Amino acid sequence: MKQYKYTINGAQFDVTIDSIVGTKAKVEVNGIPFEVEMHGSSLVEEDLPTVSTADMPAAAPAPAAPAAAAPTAPAAKSGPGAGTPVKAPLPGVVTKVLVEAGQAVKKGDTVLVLEAMKMENNITAEADGTVTGICVAAGDSVMEGTTLLTIG
Numbered sequence: 592m593k594q595y596k597y598t599i600n601g602a603q604f605d606v607t608i609d610s611i612v613g614t615k616a617k618v619e620v621n622g623i624p625f626e627v628e629m630h631g632s633s634l635v636e637e638d639l640p641t642v643s644t645a646d647m648p649a650a651a652p653a654p655a656a657p658a659a660a661a662p663t664a665p666a667a668k669s670g671p672g673a674g675t676p677v678k679a680p681l682p683g684v685v686t687k688v689l690v691e692a693g694q695a696v697k698k699g700d701t702v703l704v705l706e707a708m709k710m711e712n713n714i715t716a717e718a719d720g721t722v723t724g725i726c727v728a729a730g731d732s733v734m735e736g737t738t739l740l741t742i743g
Contacts, residue, residue, distance in 0.1 A: 592607060592608065592609055592610075593607070593608045594606070594607045594608075595607075595608075604620055604621055605619075605620070605621055605622075606618060606619070606620050607619040609624075611629075614628055614629045614630070615627065615628055615629070616629060622726060623726050623737065623738060624738070673723050673724075673741065673743050674720060674721075674723045674724075674741040674742050674743025675717065675718055675720070675741060675742050675743070676738040676739075676740075676741050677702060677703075677714060677716065677717060677738070677739050677740050677741065677742060678736050678737060678738055678739065679705060679714070679733045679734065679735055679736060679737045679739055680705075680712070680714070680735065681705075681707050681712070681735050682707060682732075682733065682734050682735050683705040683706050683707030683708075683712070683732070683733060684705070684706045684707075684730065684731070684732050684733075685703060685704070685705055685706075685727045685728065685729055685730065685731045685732075685733060685739070686704045686705065686706045686711060686729060687703065687704040687729055688702075688703050688725060688727065688728060688729055688740075689701055689702055689703060689704070690702045690703070690722045690725070690740070691722065691725070692722050692723065692724060692725055693721060693722065694721065694722045695720070695721050695722075696716040696719070696720065696721070696722060696742060697716065697719050698715075698716055698717065698718050698719050699715050699716065700715060700716045701713040701714070701715055702714055702715065702716050702722070702739075702740060703727075703739055703740065705733070705739075714739060716742055717742070718742055720742040720743050721742065721743055722740055722741070722742055723741045723742065723743035724740060724741045725739075725740045726738050726739060726740060726741075727739050727740070
């Protein structure tokens with residue numbers, strides 16, 4: 592496992608390469624897991640560079656959060672958990688996260704609201720279980736297929 596920090600157009604990304612098998616790599620970007628297929632590369636995990644944190648430039652500090660939280664503060668990201676992922680059915684912006692990690696949900700319960708094309712879409716639990724991880728927060732833009740949360 593190798594960890595890297597990237598800044599692209601001012602946005603910071605924490606990238607962890609978990610494994611590489613053939614042309615497929617399992618990576619996490621800001622805590623969201625992806626399976627990436629590499630084209631034209633014979634990269635293996637042992638070939639990845641090792642960079643000490645002393646060699647890395649200091650990351651710019653993240654903007655400070657407001658001191659007073661609203662009573663309906665958005666749920667904090669807890670990262671992916673074990674279980675079945677609930678994925679975005681279309682690209683959009685997360686407007687509300689209605690559950691917390693550890694909360695029990697039933698199939699059909701609304702767990703998140705996603706705005707797409709100026710319409711709010713209720714995203715529902717696809718199975719009974721407990722929310723094991725939340726990968727997004729209110730205000731996050733997501734693409735179709737992005738894991739929003741997991742239910743175990």
